Amino acid sequence: MSSSKFMTAAQAAGLIRDGDTVGLMGGGGGLMEATCLFEAVQARFQETEHPRHLTVIHALGIGDKKTKGMNCFAHEGLVRRVIGGHWVWSPSMQRLAEEEKIEAYILPGGVSSQLMREIGAGRPGLFTHVGLGTVCDPRQGGGRMNRSAKEELSEVVRMDGREYLRYKPFPIHVALVRASAADEDGNISFEHEAANLDAQSLALAARNSGGKVIVQVGERLPRGALTAREVRIPAAWVDAVVVDPGQRTSYHIPFDAAFSGELTGAARAASEAEDHAAERAAAHEAFSERQAIARRAAVELFNTGKARPVVNYGVGVPDAVAKLIAARNEQHRVYQTIEHGTYGGTLMDGVLFGYARNASAMLDAATQFDFYAGGGLDIAFLGFGELDRQGNVNVSRLGGLTVGPGGFIDIAQNARKVVFCGTLAAKGVKLATGDGRMRVLEQGRVKKLVAQVEQITYSGPQGLVRGQEVLYLTERASFRLTPQGVELFEIAPGIDLQRDVLDQMDFVPRVAAEVAVMPARHFTAGMQA
Incomplete structure (x- = not known):
């Protein structure tokens, strides 16, 4: 494999088309957030008004309540629909939902992560008891959070005399994933990350939907630098790699090995x-x-x-x-x-x-x-x-x-x-x-x-x-x-x-x-x- 997978953040943002469904990952405070990619998508939209009318899905809250994370996508016209696990880190996205300028939905965080895996495996959605009787049950609103949200994300099914919810699958056209390092072939390691989150499931969903897997890493390594067990996303799944040498453990912490669990012995x-x-x-x-x-x-x-x-x-x-x-x-x-x-x-x-x-x-x-x-x-x-x-x-x-x-x-x-x-x-x-x-x-x-x-x-x-x-x-x-x-x-x-x-x-x-x-x-x- 050549190193042609490596590109700039602007080039990677250019791979996203109008109307795509984009899977994001991350946690509050910058946890495993592909900040460089998010900002590149925002910059492209502000310059060209593309991509437009995206559907964005994320399992957990992403952002700083100001300008980072989901706030990068909170622009009228950039997103059409958001399926978010947690919204409080992006007040600007909350306002778009409140003003009916987007379709707003929620899914349980675990359901969202597991659904990505089911999509990647080509199965007919996620069948689970999780969400029964709650807002995610179609009889209680089906996860719709405003009047603009019309779609049914789930349905009630009966199997062996019991009720379950089936969360419906949909293609993921682009996954924006964060990791620690990539070798020349595009094999991906999480070694210095403070969590794994749903990076692997999200990449799988996009890869097998025929979509693009774009990975932001902090370091580019020579071929063979990663052992097989260090690779968490294989090169065969990866379409593009963007190196951000300024990648941080969190918005305010450059790097701390205690967060990535790398300390052992006396240092630990x-x-x-x-x-x-x-x-x-x-x-x-x-x-x-x-x-x-x-x-x-x-x-x-x-x-x-x-x-x-x-x-x-x-x-x-x-x-x-x-x-x-x-x-x-x-x-x-x-x-x-x-x-x-x-x-x-x-x-x-x-x-x-x-x-x-x-x-x-x-x-x-x-x-x-x-x-x-x-x-x-x-x-x-x-x-x-x-x-x-x-x-x-x-x-x-x-x-x-x-x-x-x-x-x-x-x-x-x-x-x-x-x-x-x-x-x-x-x-x-x-x-x-x-x-x-x-x-x-x-x-x-x-x-x-x-x-x-x-x-x-x-x-x-x-x-x-x-x-x-x-x-x-x-x-x-x-x-x-x-x-x-x-x-x-x-x-x-x-x-x-x-x-x-x-x-x-x-x-x-x-x-x-x-x-x-x-x-x-x-x-x-x-x-x-």
Whole structure:
């Protein structure tokens, strides 16, 4: 093979035709994002108004909430349709959806990754239980997020007396993939990446759709420089390679071998010691309701019946649970996973959610989601935007704005035990805690426990069918899912049940015959209870 596959980013962007379906990959903060390619597509459109009317699909959130990631594609005329797993990293794309200037859809992040694999294999779509009863079920909206979205992305099918969803296949004309290095033939390595994500599945889908696989790498290597086991995408799948010598681990981190899992021996031990010291220091941040909820939630981690449970932590309050376990030096008591495909290590949060330092294993995202869908998760800690009387949770559409589920649906629907964590109200809430009690100074203008959620991202009734144990933990009270609906069974010390809880809900929950009071230690600053 010649080296003719190597070209500039502008030349690679020129391979995309009007009306193409383009598969993207990446995570917030620049995780495995082909930034150079994204910017080249944007520059070409701004100069020539081509390509136009693209369909863009991505499994997870991509961007910086400003100009990078999906923001590069958020131009009227450039995209016609977006099928996005998570939208919050691109406010400009959210606005296009809100203004009906594009067709806006969502798919569960795992479903999107797995669907790429099914497309690549030439199979008739993805058949799965994931999404039943949620916004991705055609009976609940079918993933359509605005009036312009008309297409049915899924259908309900019955096999062996059970319902499933069939997510329909479609050709991928172009895959924009990010990796670490390419040799002269175009063999691709992920060696220096902080995750694998769905790069392989996406490349497979485009290759076998008759499309183009365009890979951005940080380094060009001689022929034979990569061993067979280092090659994650073979040259036979690759059409074009663009070298970006400025490629970074994240938008703000040039390169850190701890994120790519390359450290071993003494270097890894030293890095892990630094991580643990930082985690202990973080544990001493100002005590707040986040830490109180995390302490109560952490109790459930070791009540799964498993000696060493497999756990997933979501973004928001749940990452406070991860920090608490790390601060207690109890990581060895769990198998920690995140949907990006990573096991173990020190989890990052905020704009670096999805990164882990010194991970113990990195799998492809589609394989990780296979593990989740098959019931491999013992417990998951997830946030919530809204909760209703049936135990349904909404995180995908809030205040009329397209948010998307990311991996939430795949995780929440399949973990044996699900612990939703969050505050009982929002917007203007003022709380005081740290002395063994929780006191509400101002109730908040937005109720999160509502009569009916705006959109179902987690289905309480489906959770009952699947036999899940489901808890909803707030700073004021704890609830659980029962066949009769949501039941309040616990209250925080210092909270008035009627004034601070029931009056702040839009539905009347079942109340347990005996309502327990949470231990004061969960609300006492300076303790790691």
